[in-house]
Amino acid sequence: MSTISIQSVSKCYQNGFEALKNVNTEIHSGSFTVVLGPSGAGKSTLLRLINGLETPTTGAVRIGGEAVEEHKLRHIRSRVAMVFQQFNLVDRLSVVTNVLTGRLAQRSWVGSVLYLFRGEDMAIAQRVLARVGLTDKAWSRADKLSGGQQQRVGIARALAQQPKVILADEPVASLDPVSSEEIMTLLREICDRDGITVVVNLHQVELAKRFADRVIGMNGGRVVFDGPPAELSQQTLRTIYQREGIEDDNSLDLALAYA
Numbered sequence: 001m002s003t004i005s006i007q008s009v010s011k012c013y014q015n016g017f018e019a020l021k022n023v024n025t026e027i028h029s030g031s032f033t034v035v036l037g038p039s040g041a042g043k044s045t046l047l048r049l050i051n052g053l054e055t056p057t058t059g060a061v062r063i064g065g066e067a068v069e070e071h072k073l074r075h076i077r078s079r080v081a082m083v084f085q086q087f088n089l090v091d092r093l094s095v096v097t098n099v100l101t102g103r104l105a106q107r108s109w110v111g112s113v114l115y116l117f118r119g120e121d122m123a124i125a126q127r128v129l130a131r132v133g134l135t136d137k138a139w140s141r142a143d144k145l146s147g148g149q150q151q152r153v154g155i156a157r158a159l160a161q162q163p164k165v166i167l168a169d170e171p172v173a174s175l176d177p178v179s180s181e182e183i184m185t186l187l188r189e190i191c192d193r194d195g196i197t198v199v200v201n202l203h204q205v206e207l208a209k210r211f212a213d214r215v216i217g218m219n220g221g222r223v224v225f226d227g228p229p230a231e232l233s234q235q236t237l238r239t240i241y242q243r244e245g246i247e248d249d250n251s252l253d254l255a256l257a258y259a
């Protein structure tokens with residue numbers, strides 16, 4: 001099981017900024033959760049804590065009952081994969097080599113350093129490339145692909161880790177609407193078919209409404225909404241996106257008029 005449990009988590013960065021304030025939530029195994037919230041709400045911080053890239057100042061993060069701790073980073077990587085807004089591919093390497101780097105978490109230190117991939121890894125890489133529809137691009141240089149294709153490579157690399165959880169931090173923020181649709185559909189399908197727990201940070205309310213089982217709304221480091229997308233009323237959206245110290249927020253009104 002890969003239920004993510006976030007218990008009384010606060011995160012205070014070194015400069016003293018408190019990015020998360022007593023966050024408590026449980027993300028169920030096999031579910032598709034979208035995290036919404038304005039810039040600075042703490043969405044990326046939350047994902048980085050789940051991935052062990054940051055440690056909570058107080059509280060604990062558990063996945064399947066096991067605490068996410070720094071000394072277990074390698075172990076975490078073998079269970080939790082990340083998909084990024086800017087894809088984070090190695091531009092000069094081929095698509096398939098990028099995907100194979102997803103296997104590194106499963107391999108020995110020596111094997112990783114020498115970039116020794118086994119035949120078994122290659123079979124996995126080919127399989128996940130087929131899954132994202134990029135078999136014919138396997139030997140292209142990563143930077144020759146379109147943004148949508150590069151994000152599919154990012155997802156293939158995540159799948160190559162054979163993870164229990166995929167965390168996607170604004171995976172469609174750099175993509176056109178059609179590619180965004182494809183990527184969200186792919187992530188949703190991976191959740192449904194493979195039972196992988198998927199958590200996606202998004203700025204698009206409309207995509208959250210269509211793809212999520214559950215929406216977590218954040219503002220100022222706190223969870224201010226937690227429920228199914230059907231409950232995302234205009235009032236709820238105002239709570240999620242309201243800005244401190246601005247009384248009549250015209251921009252908020254206008255933005256939500258079309259949400």
Ligand SMILES: Nc1ncnc2c1ncn2[C@@H]1O[C@H](COP(=O)(O)OP(=O)(O)OP(=O)(O)O)[C@@H](O)[C@H]1O
Nearest residue numbers: 013014015017019038039040041042043044045046
């Ligand atoms: N390493 C850091 N040191 C200090 N402050 C940080 C650090 N990382 C993030 N912050 C601050 O913590 C707050 C939350 O940042 P975070 O990146 O989690 O927000 P976000 O919701 O992902 O925003 P966006 O939608 O813009 O990506 C912000 O105010 C940010 O400036």
Ligand SMILES: [Mg+2]
Nearest residue numbers: 043044045169
């Ligand atoms: Mg962010």
